[in-house]
Amino acid sequence: MFEDLTRKLDHVLKKIKGQGKLSEKNIADSLREVRKVLLEADVNYKVAKEFVKSVQEKSLGQAVLKSITPGQQIVKIIYDELTRLMGQSTASLRFANIPPTIFMATGLQGSGKTTFVGKLALYLRGQKHSPLMVAADIYRPAAIDQLKTIGKQLNIPVFSEDGKNPIQICWDSIQQARQNGNDVVIFDTAGRLHIDENMMKELSEIKEKTKPHNIFFVADGMTGQDAVKAATEFNNWLAYDGVVLTKMDGDARGGAALSIKAVTGKPIMFVGMGEKFNTLEQFHPDRMASRILGMGDVISLVEKAQIAVSEEESRRMEEAIRKKRLTFDDFLQQLRQIKKMGPLEQIIGMIPGLGASPLGKANVDEKALVKVEAIIQSMTREERRNPRLLNGNRKRRIARGSGTTVQDVNRLISQFNQMQKLMKRFSKGGKRSMRGVLGGNYPF
Amino acid sequence: MALFGKLRSGLTKTRTGILGRIKEAVTGKKTLDEETLDAIEEILITSDIGVETVMELLERLRKRARIKGEDETAEIQDIMRQELKSVLSDQVERSASDEKSFFNPGVTPFVIMVVGVNGTGKTTTIGKLAHRFRKEGKSVIIAAGDTFRAGASEQLNIWAERSGSDFVRHQAGADPGAVVFDALNAAVARRKDVLIVDTAGRLHTKVNLMEELKKIRRVMTKLIPEAPHETLLVLDATTGQNSIRQAEQFRDIVGLTGIVLTKLDGTAKGGVVLTILKELGIPVKFIGLGEGIEDLAAFDLNTFIDALFSENNQT
Incomplete structure (x- = not known):
């Protein structure tokens, strides 16, 4: 996400970054560009204007112009302002003293509420909660079926009632949660327009009656200038606790993320990063700011690696490195670890310097990894341990066996050799632990 | 009226x-x-x-x-x-779209493929289109090409019933190409006038999913070389500058004959239409104005611009 914004900002900032001296005019010109980039990313007009104004004011301070690296200083100011704009700190969920804790998802049609409810339920179950999802959308055809299907997929119970109104359904679900020992209840409400008074009234009645601990406004990450208006209206009716941005795994936007917080003052709590249910991420404003500016997000990357790679696996990898002998089995294992960390495009965005590079923009073909896997699996055990065995005959056999070409096999072998070299360098470096996931040279 | x-x-x-x-x-x-x-x-x-x-x-x-x-x-x-x-x-x-001829195409079966990112209103739009064809006295068959999203085909089935259209579906997770193949055969065998194909919402940046759309197209072409006669992109009017990217990607990969702009009842916008016309030249054929089965209207640029800037409510 944010690739486009990142790339364009990077382009603008490159111009000032390197400058030894900056005049007021330099700065003003660059900031005009920055403003245009923000507008193209759907940042709200007023927010963009204020953003630029405040960066400008800070940049014109003596400290910046006199510093040795004025360009860098400005980038720093932009980073700080971006972080401020998106909220200073990571917001956290509120839990009830006496369960169940009640969550409520609201938003416009098609913003992705139902999918979010599924993701949130899965996320909370991962934290040892026992969620109950509640089908309170009685209007859209088959909305209840959709939630039930998700429930079946995730093996999470769904509460629904025929012939009742949403307020009653939500109320009843809490009683059921108490009976069945669910400590978390999540309402999936119907999508509605912020100008539809009757429907908005329904939401505030649900709120009155059930007193949810966390109300979310679910917003499509691709929304344009209108995002702010809908977000404000919903906030007026509900005074929600936080915002969820969905469909953030596509390209070119993020403006909504920047604007909603600025206008409503409500923190962005989660970001939806894909259609699979394990793609809900907590929102970290500082990390996001650094990702937008193309500075990468190493903290998230390491966290992901820690979740995906077990202690034992990483110990084995260190062993291999120390022995200075890497086998194709190790290679395959690393590959699988990376895959566990999530979609590649997402991971690349977190690596410093790559977000704005052609790599960050490239459509990463996950199939290339499948190919590599197939090639390695078509090798004999002996070949995997001792790649030098691989002669023309064997390569041909492997290519046939894996449905690839000899060129593919060769490419993999040369990548493997490069990695081998890298490993040697690491092991020479001595005791520095390498988690096995950050140093690879992969075919993307 | x-x-x-x-x-x-x-x-x-x-x-x-x-x-x-x-x-x-x-x-x-x-x-x-x-x-x-x-x-x-x-x-x-x-x-x-x-x-x-x-x-x-x-x-x-x-x-x-x-x-x-x-x-x-x-x-x-x-x-x-x-x-x-x-x-x-x-x-x-x-962009002066001729509504009359759209609903009376003179080809049978007239095949329409509907594409777009998630949550733009594809399924609802199909329901409205089917209803319009039915009102013109055409027989319609709808193919549930969205085998991915939970509840998608149930939702579409309800629209098929409301509009009095036939409905072809497979079970969840099935190959959408196979659904379309069956639906096309059914359309020919049952001598239906119109086949509308729903597809799963997909972000335009997902290579694999976009490839899948190409495959669905190929399957159609095998049975009817000219199919699909219309490929409509459903765009959410509240989407911002990203709409351009969506239109561009879908156009390059599956080819678009037109755009349906939905959710215009909720937004004070619609400016995105102008950009799409200017930068991509893809005609906007219909606009969606609500959740009811009748809430679909043909789009006319002249009227649209006049309406945007005229002083009185003379329309």
């Missing part, structure tokens, strides 16, 4: 949005000074008209201001309309 009323009330929001604010901005001003231009810029940008289009428009306004010198604000709306039309001049004719 009920439909016309809907269209008007839907567009009124778009209209008062831009028009009302421009009027406010120029009230009391004699000339188009920078301050006024800034205000106009804000109004246009916040209507989701593309940044490039707005810049171009402002440049033209600036030039005119220099030539004419005074009293332009009185005719500002006039100027805006002229300029917008000239920015879009190539598109005005092309």
Whole structure:
């Protein structure tokens, strides 16, 4: 996400970054560009204007112009302002003293509420909660079926009632949660327009009656200038606790993320990063700011690696490195670890310097990894341990066996050799632990 | 006439949005000074008209201001309309969509494929389209090509029933190509006039999913070389500048014959239409104005621009 914004900002900032001296005019010109980039990313007009104004004011301070690296200083100011704009700190969920804790998802049609409810339920179950999802959308055809299907997929119970109104359904679900020992209840409400008074009234009645601990406004990450208006209206009716941005795994936007917080003052709590249910991420404003500016997000990357790679696996990898002998089995294992960390495009965005590079923009073909896997699996055990065995005959056999070409096999072998070299360098470096996931040279 | 009323009330929001604010901005001003231009810029940008289009428009306004010198604000709306039309001049004719012939195509089965990102309103649009064809006395079959999203085919089935259309589905997770193959065969065997194919919502950046669309197309072409006769992209009117990317990607990968712009009842915008026409030249064929089965209207650029900038509710 944010690739486009990142790339364009990077382009603008490159111009000032390197400058030894900056005049007021330099700065003003660059900031005009920055403003245009923000507008193209759907940042709200007023927010963009204020953003630029405040960066400008800070940049014109003596400290910046006199510093040795004025360009860098400005980038720093932009980073700080971006972080401020998106909220200073990571917001956290509120839990009830006496369960169940009640969550409520609201938003416009098609913003992705139902999918979010599924993701949130899965996320909370991962934290040892026992969620109950509640089908309170009685209007859209088959909305209840959709939630039930998700429930079946995730093996999470769904509460629904025929012939009742949403307020009653939500109320009843809490009683059921108490009976069945669910400590978390999540309402999936119907999508509605912020100008539809009757429907908005329904939401505030649900709120009155059930007193949810966390109300979310679910917003499509691709929304344009209108995002702010809908977000404000919903906030007026509900005074929600936080915002969820969905469909953030596509390209070119993020403006909504920047604007909603600025206008409503409500923190962005989660970001939806894909259609699979394990793609809900907590929102970290500082990390996001650094990702937008193309500075990468190493903290998230390491966290992901820690979740995906077990202690034992990483110990084995260190062993291999120390022995200075890497086998194709190790290679395959690393590959699988990376895959566990999530979609590649997402991971690349977190690596410093790559977000704005052609790599960050490239459509990463996950199939290339499948190919590599197939090639390695078509090798004999002996070949995997001792790649030098691989002669023309064997390569041909492997290519046939894996449905690839000899060129593919060769490419993999040369990548493997490069990695081998890298490993040697690491092991020479001595005791520095390498988690096995950050140093690879992969075919993307 | 009920439909016309809907269209008007839907567009009124778009209209008062831009028009009302421009009027406010120029009230009391004699000339188009920078301050006024800034205000106009804000109004246009916040209507989701593309940044490039707005810049171009402002440049033209600036030039005119220099030539004419005074009293332009009185005719500002006039100027805006002229300029917008000239920015879009190539598109005005092309986009005059002929509703009558769309619903009476003269080919059977007439195959329509509906594509778009998640949550734009594809399924609802298909329900409305099917209903319109039925009203024209056509027999319709709907194919549940979205085998991915939970509950998608149930939702579509309800629309098929409401519109009195046949419905072809496979179980969840099935190959959408296979669904389409069966649906096409069924359309031919049952001598249906129209086949509308739903597809799963997909972000335009997902290579694999976009490839899948190509495959669905290939399957169609095998049975009927000209199919699909129409490929419609459903765009959410509240989406911002990203709409351009969506339109571009879908056009490049599956080829588009038109756009359906949905959720125009809730937004005071619609400016994105202008950008899409200008930058991509893909005609907008229909607009969605609500959740009811009747809430679909043909799109006409001239009327749209006039409605955006006209002073009175003369429509």
